[in-house]
Amino acid sequence: MISSEFIYESAAFPSCHASTLVETKDGLLAAWFGGSYESHPDVSIYCASYDGSTWSAPEKVADGVVSDTLRYPCWNPVLFRLADGRIALFYKVGPNPREWWAEYKTSSDEGRTWTESVPLPEGMLGPIKNKPLALPDGRILYPSSVEFTPDNWKVFIESSAKDLSGWRITAIDNNGFNAIQPALFFYKGRLEMLCRTQEGVLATSRSDDLGRTWMPLQASTLPNNNSGIDGLVLKSGLRLLVCNPVQEGRNKLALLGSYDGKDWRTLLLLEDQPAGEFSYPAIIGRRDGTVSITYTYNREKIKHVSLMLF
DSSP: OOEEEESOSOOSSSEEEEEEEEEOSSSEEEEEEEESSTTOTTOEEEEEEEOSSOBOOOEEEEOOBOSSSOBOOEEEEEEEEOTTSOEEEEEEESSSTTTOEEEEEEESSTTSSOOOOEEOOTTOOOOSSSOOEEOTTSOEEEEEEEEEETTEEEEEEEEEOTTSOSOEEEEOOOTTOOEEEEEEEEETTEEEEEEEESSSEEEEEEESSTTSSOOOOEEEEEEOOSOOOEEEEOTTSOEEEEEOOSSSOSSEEEEEEESSSSSOEEEEEEEEOSSOOEEEEEEEEOTTSEEEEEEEETTTEEEEEEEEOO
């Protein structure tokens, strides 16, 4: 562990959740949603930048204001570097996950300023929690899902060209799982997926044709507490997964590793406390070989951890 710190100690909002990360030319950019509490109309998207030693103060970059008399909460920001160098910020707006819609902004100056919000094409939700994946053929895959009702969840994949045009949906057989918020892994032409579920385990799928078709969801060997996860693949082929490795509670958060996507070992316990919520992680690899992780800390702060794996 190289460093561990909170992105901020105090802010104008009392509650926060669902952080996301992207590497910048000078360091890192993080985003999350913050407000009175999740689903309150004042919940907005905030950003902070990291120069290698300190984080900037949180700055509001998006909200759900429709008019002087109507405002909706924002949800689940996702940062992603586009092929042309811009940073995209995807997020949701709406009264709840069953009625929300997707918008995005872009930044040409590493997150210092942002364009006006743009809605995604009708019927598209974009990345629901976890980062998209840029494929060698130029397409972008978005791990997506929908919550039709509290007991009817479905995962699927959306895709677009690298300029965010030509959006399409690829259906996945959920095979009886109530699953949302996929995390994507890509190594040597093979795509793998792990998903949050209501069934007590992470569900998994794979694609051998660059995401055009997917195997039906199956149960993995990993427990899941119906909370978000995130992962990535290192150049060595080591898959990294940050999750709550339990079926109940969010008081334990761990970094797991696997070379085959099936046999997972605990590499580090990020949090292991008698009570509390440590959840909704985001993980990225950086140019210098380090790994950065952010996660919700008791719904009050966002914690950042930097690691070097040997």
